[in-house]
Each structure stands twice: as C-alpha cells, then as structure tokens.
Amino acid sequence: MIKIKNINKSFGKLNILKNINLEIKKGQVVTIVGKSGAGKTTLLQIIGTLLRQDSGEIRINDVLLNDISDKELSKFRNTEIGFIFQFHNLLPEFNALENVCIPAYINGKGIPETQKRAQDLLKFLNLQHRTTHKPNELSGGEQQRVAVARALINSPSVVLADEPSGNLDTTHKTELHNLFFTLRDKFNQTFVIVTHDEQLATMSDRTIRLKDGYIIEDTLNNNIINK
Numbered sequence: 001m002i003k004i005k006n007i008n009k010s011f012g013k014l015n016i017l018k019n020i021n022l023e024i025k026k027g028q029v030v031t032i033v034g035k036s037g038a039g040k041t042t043l044l045q046i047i048g049t050l051l052r053q054d055s056g057e058i059r060i061n062d063v064l065l066n067d068i069s070d071k072e073l074s075k076f077r078n079t080e081i082g083f084i085f086q087f088h089n090l091l092p093e094f095n096a097l098e099n100v101c102i103p104a105y106i107n108g109k110g111i112p113e114t115q116k117r118a119q120d121l122l123k124f125l126n127l128q129h130r131t132t133h134k135p136n137e138l139s140g141g142e143q144q145r146v147a148v149a150r151a152l153i154n155s156p157s158v159v160l161a162d163e164p165s166g167n168l169d170t171t172h173k174t175e176l177h178n179l180f181f182t183l184r185d186k187f188n189q190t191f192v193i194v195t196h197d198e199q200l201a202t203m204s205d206r207t208i209r210l211k212d213g214y215i216i217e218d219t220l221n222n223n224i225i226n227k
Contacts, residue, residue: 001026001190002047002158007056009042016042018213020056024206026157027188029180031201034210040194041162043210047192048160049077061157078107082151084161088143090135090150096122096142097131100149107154114153121149125179141172148179152189159183161193165200177203 002024009017045051100118125145165173209217
C-alpha cells in the first residue's frame with residue numbers, strides 16, 4: 001500500500017534520511033522508533049506529503065507522488081491521509097462535531113452526510129455525549145479521540161500519528177493504544193505511528209527502528225526481518 005524507495009532528505013549539510021526503503025501493507029499498525037534526531041518525524045512528514053524528499057520515490061495505493069503538483073498533492077493528502085498529532089490541533093472555536101467535520105468539508109462533502117458520519121464516528125469512540133463541547137471542555141483523552149475521529153472522517157488509506165499518546169496520562173494512553181488496534185480490526189485501517197513509547201512499539205504489528213537516518217531494524221512479530 002505504501003512503497004518507499006531510496007528516500008533521502010537533507011536540511012542544508014545535515015543528512016536526515018539516508019537511502020530509506022520501506023513497504024507497508026494495508027491493515028498494519030506500524031510504529032517508527034528511535035532517539036531524537038534519528039529522522040522519525042521527517043520520514044512521517046514525507047509519507048504524509050507534508051514534506052518532499054530530495055530523491056527517491058514514494059507511492060501510496062500505486063500513485064507515484066514525486067511529480068504531482070502541490071494542488072494535486074493537497075487534494076490527495078486530504079482524501080487519502082489522516083493525521084493525529086501529540087497536541088490534538090483541534091480548533092478551539094469549534095465544538096467536537098465541527099472539528100471532526102472540517103476535513104470532509106474541505107473535500108467538498110455535503111453537510112448532512114458529513115455530520116452523519118462524524119456523529120457515527122464519535123459514537124463509536126464513546127463521545128456521542130460530547131459532540132457540542134469545545135476542546136477546552138474536554139479531557140486530554142477526549143480531545144485525542146476527537147482528533148482520531150477527524151483523522152478518519154474521509155476514510156483515508158492511512159492514518160499517520162506523531163507521538164499521539166505523548167501528552168496523555170497512563171490510563172488515556174492505554175485507551176488510545178487499544179483504540180488503534182480496534183480500528184485496525186474493525187476497519188482494516190493502516191496506521192503509521194512515530195513514538196517513544198516502547199509499550200506501543202511492542203504492541204504494534206511491526207516496528208521500524210531508525211538511527212542516524214538509517215533503518216537499522218524492521219521487526220515483525222518479534223522477529224528481526226531486516227537489518
């Protein structure tokens with residue numbers, strides 16, 4: 001589903017990613033781990049089309065993303081990729097339902113169908129009683145579940161998460177981790193997650209470990225398959 005071939009990325013003289021090759025299948029929960037500066041977030045941003053690589057190829061659902069225009073890339077990103085961030089990035093002036101709906105409105109979806117899907121997602125995430133509450137009226141765990149619903153509103157091919165549980169307490173962290181696998185099992189949803197959380201890395205279907213811009217381990221079911 002995601003195919004990355006010989007990806008390189010530098011900022012000035014600093015080489016961040018070095019000849020990255022990676023293939024991710026649909027329905028996998030994949031974690032990317034490594035020390036700060038290893039290149040985890042840069043790789044996630046390239047997969048998410050928020051950042052262009054210097055060289056190499058990236059394909060999502062057989063679409064080669066290298067040479068398409070910024071406008072086409074923006075549309076592709078909105079329809080095919082969902083994002084979850086550490087600090088939720090919810091808009092404070094909108095309630096939970098409205099925050100979830102925004103990506104679908106950007107995609108040109110109608111109000112009735114969008115609100116129905118948003119309500120269904122919030123109900124699935126046990127937030128049906130919080131739809132009219134604004135972010136400052138929600139707990140950290142509730143805010144993050146709203147962010148998950150927002151990421152899913154356009155039925156994306158992949159959801160990318162950057163330290164999604166980094167700002168949560170232990171209870172809400174565990175709930176969020178379990179939710180990823182529930183969504184994988186129910187919707188065959190693909191997740192690529194950058195994390196420092198070794199518990200989540202151990203729970204995931206697959207763990208990619210970066211060091212100094214290289215993939216040094218690719219672990220599936222506790223067996224190292226690439227080094």
